[in-house]
Structure formats: structure tokens, C-alpha cells
Amino acid sequence: MQSNKRPGPTILFIFGGSGDLNYRKLTPALYNLFLDDWMPDRFAIAGIGRSPFSDEAYREHLLEGITQFSRRKGKQNGQWKEFKEHVCYLQMDGDNAASYHLITDLVKEKELQWGVHPNVVFYLAVAPQLVPSIASKLGELKICSDTSSTRIVVEKPFGHDLKSAHELNELLTSMFAEEQIFRIDHYLGKETVQNILALRFANALFEPLWNRNYIDHIQITAAESVGLEGRGGYFEHSGALRDMVQNHILQILCMIAMEAPVSFEANEIRNKKVDVLNAIRRIRNEQVHDFAVRGQYGPGWKKGEQVVGYREEKGVNPQSAIETFAAAKFYIDNWRWQGVPFYVRTGKFLNQKDTHITIQFKPAPHYAFPAESADSWRSNRLTISIQPNMDISVRFQVKRPGQSMNLDPVDMKFGYEESGGEHAPEAYETLLLDVMEGDATLFMRADQVEAAWKVIMPILDTWAIRKPEDFPNYAPDSWGPDDADALLARDGHSWINTVQTKA
Numbered sequence: 001m002q003s004n005k006r007p008g009p010t011i012l013f014i015f016g017g018s019g020d021l022n023y024r025k026l027t028p029a030l031y032n033l034f035l036d037d038w039m040p041d042r043f044a045i046a047g048i049g050r051s052p053f054s055d056e057a058y059r060e061h062l063l064e065g066i067t068q069f070s071r072r073k074g075k076q077n078g079q080w081k082e083f084k085e086h087v088c089y090l091q092m093d094g095d096n097a098a099s100y101h102l103i104t105d106l107v108k109e110k111e112l113q114w115g116v117h118p119n120v121v122f123y124l125a126v127a128p129q130l131v132p133s134i135a136s137k138l139g140e141l142k143i144c145s146d147t148s149s150t151r152i153v154v155e156k157p158f159g160h161d162l163k164s165a166h167e168l169n170e171l172l173t174s175m176f177a178e179e180q181i182f183r184i185d186h187y188l189g190k191e192t193v194q195n196i197l198a199l200r201f202a203n204a205l206f207e208p209l210w211n212r213n214y215i216d217h218i219q220i221t222a223a224e225s226v227g228l229e230g231r232g233g234y235f236e237h238s239g240a241l242r243d244m245v246q247n248h249i250l251q252i253l254c255m256i257a258m259e260a261p262v263s264f265e266a267n268e269i270r271n272k273k274v275d276v277l278n279a280i281r282r283i284r285n286e287q288v289h290d291f292a293v294r295g296q297y298g299p300g301w302k303k304g305e306q307v308v309g310y311r312e313e314k315g316v317n318p319q320s321a322i323e324t325f326a327a328a329k330f331y332i333d334n335w336r337w338q339g340v341p342f343y344v345r346t347g348k349f350l351n352q353k354d355t356h357i358t359i360q361f362k363p364a365p366h367y368a369f370p371a372e373s374a375d376s377w378r379s380n381r382l383t384i385s386i387q388p389n390m391d392i393s394v395r396f397q398v399k400r401p402g403q404s405m406n407l408d409p410v411d412m413k414f415g416y417e418e419s420g421g422e423h424a425p426e427a428y429e430t431l432l433l434d435v436m437e438g439d440a441t442l443f444m445r446a447d448q449v450e451a452a453w454k455v456i457m458p459i460l461d462t463w464a465i466r467k468p469e470d471f472p473n474y475a476p477d478s479w480g481p482d483d484a485d486a487l488l489a490r491d492g493h494s495w496i497n498t499v500q501t502k503a
Contacts, residue, residue: 007436009042009118011110013103015094015134016125017047018061021155025186026125027062027087028070029428034083035072036425038433042114045087046106048094058089071426094126094134100141107143117146121435123153128160132171139175147177153435154183156247157238158444161460162453169446182435183444187248189427189434191416192386194442196255196357197269199384199392206382207260209361211336216379218256219343219358219496220249223350227297227307227324227476232315240326241294241456241463244346250277250452251444252386253342256357257332266441270448277451281331288462295325295481297349298472307349309472321467324348325474327484328459329491343488345495349476355386358496364397370405378409385498390416390424 012030014022033039047058063080067073090106092099111117122138124131131154144150154172159165172181187193200207209215222244228235235243254273261268283291298309311318325347332342359382381395393413400406416424434442444452473481479497488494 006038007040007119007433009110009114009116010040010121010436011044011046011107011118012121012123012432012436013046013048013090014123014125015048015130017089018049018051018053018058019125021125022047023062023065024069025426025428026123026432028066029426029432031066031080031083032070032072032425032429033433035079038429040436042110042116042118043086044106044110044118046103047087047089048092048103049089050091050093052091053089055088059084059087062087094130094137097137097140100137104141104143117149119436119438120150121153122151123435125155128155128157132168135172135175144176144180147180148438150176151180151182151435151438152176154181156183156185157242158183158247158449159453160237160242162450162457165449165453169450173446178446179438179440181446182440183446183449184431185247185251185444186427186431187386188251188442189430190386190390191424191430192384192390192392193252193255194430195392196252196384197264201260212338212340214361215340216360216362217341217343217491217493218360220252220256220345221354221356221358221495221497222249222344222346223352223354223479224346224348225302225350225353227302227349228310228313228316230314232313235324236316236320236322239322240324240346240348241328241459245326245328245344246452246456247444249344249346250455252357253330253344256359257337257342259336264441266439266443267445269441270445274445274448274451275334276332277448277455279332279334279337280455281333282454283458285458285462288459291330291487292326292328292459292463293481293483293487294323294463294468295347295474295484296320296322296468296471297324297347297474297476300475300477302349302476307476310348311472321463321471323463325350325480325484327480327487328456329487330455341491341493343493343495345480345484347474347480351477351479351497353388354498356498357384357386358382359384360493360496369407373405373407376400376406376408381496383496383498 014026016022030045090102092102107120120143124134126134135152138144138152159168200210254276257276258272261272296310300307310316310324311320327345330342361380363379378395383393385391391413393411395409395411397407398410400408431442479495485495
């Protein structure tokens, strides 16, 4: 095993310990951290839930999740036997304040056993409506007053709108210090998302060109090839704009657009992101039609399989006006980005699973080249693919071999898998390690969450009032409604769809 600087002694309490997020993501991530020698020398993981489990039955349940969903499969040469001894289960109801002594009892037990006060992490892997009740009861525990060693992790969605997000922030900050609150967005843990900062600020090749003088426009696509997958009840109260744009996509936009930090200290990075969100031009309600497009998929065929429309999905209102596709155009009113459009889109049942960022540069002057060169002339482009492929490619012009001065676009590509990226940590591995270390760089601060809501609230408010007349308006296996193409066509642009080489 490699020698890593690991966090100090830690107890991780997972509310929703018998739930899907822990089964598919959290425990597989923690086990991989253990295999890679990143877990503390002394640690304990306590799943909390209402389902009846003995410790051993709970461990076997989690092993099934690891075997099915981890980037590594199975018991890894017997190391599971060692790892599982750190795992236990606390059967308790998060609404019952009397049962919270089980938490403090375990902390005291480990404190005596280890001879040191441990870091205590509370991960709320529960439905959003349960967060206030659990957080309030945790805030009453004496151990939570220790701001240096106690942390609480809250999953998205963080609020349903600006008002509810503000109320949740007020509740959390009344019981915890801001440095204790880790609002998690798993997209920010992805390797290629983190690499945006390295690409920009570690390379003199890019940063001087990263502005309105050289960049024509920027596109961010987060396309899903699947439908609801049984999440109709959740999606009816969310929609694509809340589910993806308010958090994942706007966070990516911030990393693309932020100014250079003076350090990589957590609050310095987050200050720069908030500056971007505050600089995004607010869309007036009467302008929403010109700046945002919504869609909803109907029945049709997806890769040779017949699928139902959104309104026929389980848990969905047959007259639902909830969008399963959203696209928008944003402008950032500051010196670096004035006049550069940022186009974003996301949707269900689109042509392929594909999350990528495209930086489209302005065309170079080509008057010196012969006329026939113009036929194949393409502007320079930088593409950052996040999933399913992880790569970064640069498109530039070269002379075609031969006696004539003919030009062709070619791509220079860096692929993570070719560079050992198959061993790259999953997003939750990175983020859980950061929580244990107390590093909040990749987590959202209260003002950041509320600034993101302020960006999209005019769109949400307008869509709530003006019900669509043409839903459903796109077919499965397409790239969304025609209006999304028109959004860019009005500016002389078109959506860039990358060609993926794996499912």
C-alpha cells in the first residue's frame, strides 16, 4: 500500500444508513478509501436507520452494494474482513430525540477505546424533508458545539427555492458554525471537474486566452440517456432546472468563469465562485422566453425499446407541466466575460449520456490562405468531457499532406484512462475524504447556494405561472425540443454533440 497522510481518528454516522445512497455510493466509496490507505488508522462507520439489522446482517447488506456498484468488486483479497469490523448499525428513528443517546454513547465508547477525542461526521443521506428535524436534534448534542471536530453533511437538493434554501441555511447556522456545514454536490468531486482549475491556472497556454477577446461562446451539456428510473414522485417536485441547473451546472459554470484565486484555501476558491454567481445577469420575467427553454419527453422509442412518455410514468400527474429538459443562456456582466454567452442544457431520455463543456474560440483571420482552405476551416475548440468519457481535447488546424495549402481540423486529446485514470477515485471518495479532513473547498457555502437560487428563480417563477401548451414536445432518443436549437440559432450558433465511444 502507498503511504498517505490520512485524517485523524473519525466516527462517521450515516443517517439513511439502510438507504440507496449509502448502499450504492457512500460505503463503496469508504471501502475504496480503505483499500487505497486513505482511511484513518482509527475509524468507525455507524449506519443509522429504522430498518431492523444486526451488525453482521448490515455488513453483508453493504457488501452486496460494494460488489454491485463499486469500481472495485468483491472482498479484495480478504480486506473486507478487516474493514467490516469498523462498521456497525444503530436502529433508531431520526425523529425520536430520546434515541440520540445512541450516538453520544458510541462517541464516548470510541473516545475511551482510542484515548483521543475523534472527529465526528454526521452524513444526512435522507429525504430533504427529514433534514431540518435531524439537524435540530443533532444541534442539541454537546459534541456538536465543538466546531473543530464535528461536521454535518447535507445532500442536495438544498432547498426547493430561494426562500426554503434561506430558511434551511438559517436553521443550520443557528446550530452549527459555517465551517461545520458541508453542502455536498457530487459533481464537484469528479476528476475532470476538479481538473478545470488545473487546466486554467497551471497552464500559461490557456489562461491569457480565457476571456471575451478570444472566446466566442461556452456550452455546458449534462445529458442523460435514461428516464426517471422510478423517481417520478421526486421529479414531480423538482424538474430539470432545479435538479441539475441550480446546482451541478451552475457549479461547473463557476469553475469555468471564476477569476484566478490567490490561494487554494477553501474560502478563497468559494469567494471567487460567489463572485461569478453574483455577476450573472438576472433575467427579467418578461425575458424568460428569450433566454430559457423547457421540454418534456413524450412516448416513443429509445434504442429500439418502446418507452412511455413522462406523463405516463409512475407517480407523475397525467397533466404535469414539469420539465424534463431545460436549456438557458446566461451572460456574466464583468470585465472578463462581458458579451460572451454561456449556453447550458440538461434533459432526460436524450440521445446519449454525455456531460461535457465546450469552449468555442473566435475564428482566426484566414484571409492569407487560399479560398479552398475555407471549406474545411474550423475554429479552435477546447472540450472537457466529464462523463461517461473523461478526457480533454483541443481542436486546431493543420495543413493536409500534399502539394496544396489545404487545412484540416485535428484533435489533440488527453484521456484519463490512458493515463491511469481507471484508478481515479469516484466523486464520493474525494468528497468523503475532504469531509474527514475538514477541507470545504469543493463544498458549497450558504451564500453560494442562495446566489445560485437567485439566478434561476425568475425562470422558475415564470414557468410556474405560464403553463406550457405544447407538452410533450420532444421524443426520447432526440436532443430535446426544437426551441432549444432555436435558442442558439438566433445567435448564429448550434449545440455541439460529442461522439462518445463507450456506454
